[in-house]
Amino acid sequence: MNHKKTLFCVSLSTLLFTAPAFSQVLPPPQSAEQTSASETGWWNNLPKEKKALYANAAAVSFVTLYGFADWDYGSAGFSFAHEGWFEKxxxxxxxxKAGHFWATFALSDAFTGLYKHWGYDSHPxxxxGAFSAWAVQxxxxxxxxxxxxxxxxxxxxxMNTIGALTSVLLERYPDLDRKIDFRVEYAFNTKINGIFDDYSNMYYAVAxxxxxxxxxxxxxxxxxxxxxxYYSRGYDTTELAKERDLYVGVSVNFSKLFRQHDYQKTGKLLEYLQVPYTVPKLHDKLN
Structure with a gap:
């Protein structure tokens, strides 16, 4: 995943999380008998299966069009890359790789919330939701x-597959979900291209x-x-020496704090995005 794709996944996840359809923010969908005449537009009258189909078609179309416009898709014959894992x-x-896991996990959760709002039970x-996110990736x-x-x-x-399966796991086990989050944090350590546009400013964490x-x-x-x-530095810039680090830290639970003050959407987003500079870190550099 290059930097622009990281930005795309953050943007798409944020859009889904803040959309009116996000199930954990709004009340459950109304039955057909409860729906008022003012709400009976063509979209509201669609069955949930068609809504899911159109949502996936829209995501796939957007990825393809954007990719040809800005990610040089179609510029060469099909080829394989061997980027490695977490080696130096x-x-x-x-x-x-951490970015692929996080992005697919966040997209899976977002699609899951959307489908739940449209009337699907939690398990399906x-x-x-996991399949939709995995398919987009x-x-x-x-x-x-x-x-x-x-x-x-x-x-x-x-890593995409592991991210999608982790989303399913936490949805199926709510007691585990209330204990852990997977987050990305952007910190302005070095100037490269902008927010969410370089790995040398990113931290990936389990909270x-x-x-x-x-x-x-x-x-x-x-x-x-x-x-x-975990984070790496210097792999996408000549301004820093290459390094890989593990870290531990303590933070305020900002998601809980915002929810307590009735900022439900912001609280939900902060389960996935860490407020910059709010985690004092003890670092351990890997060889």
Missing amino acids: DSKYGGAD ASSY ALMELEDGTSKSQGFDWADMT VKLDGFDALENTWLQWFELQGG
Whole structure:
């Protein structure tokens, strides 16, 4: 995944999370008998299966058109890439692989919420949502294979698959979901191209939310979380030496804080996006 694709996935996830259809923000959909005449537009009258079909077709069309316009799709014959995993001599030091996991996970959750709002039960919604996100990412990867600067990478597809399956897992086990988040943080460490446009400014983390534990949810610890993460530096710029780091840190649970003040959509987004510079970090540089 290159930088522009990271930006695309962040934007698409944000759009779905903040859309009126996001099921955890709005009340459940009304029955046909409850729907007022003012709400009976052509879209509201569509069955949920057609809504899902059109949503996927729109996403696929947008990816394809945008890819040909800005990602040089179709500029070469189909080829494979071997970018590596998290090795020091891999293309991005593994940050791109963490990005694939996070992006597919976030898209899966977003599609799942959309499908639940349209009337799907939780289990089929999570399965369909994960497949939709995985399909969008798979399409990007296949079309990367026609780009002279990219190429199809099986490692990227592996991380996409793990991200989608993780979304299903957390949807099926709510008690686990209330304990952990997967986040990306952008910090302005070095000037390259802009927000969400370079791995040398990104951190990928797992956040353990203390309010997810019954013994702590009514104590002052409910407002805090523990984080462990990974990042690479210098792989996309000559301004920094190449390095890969693990880190641990403590942060305020901003998602909970915003929800408490009735900013539900912002609280939901902050399960996936970390507020910059809010995690004091202890670093361990890898060889």
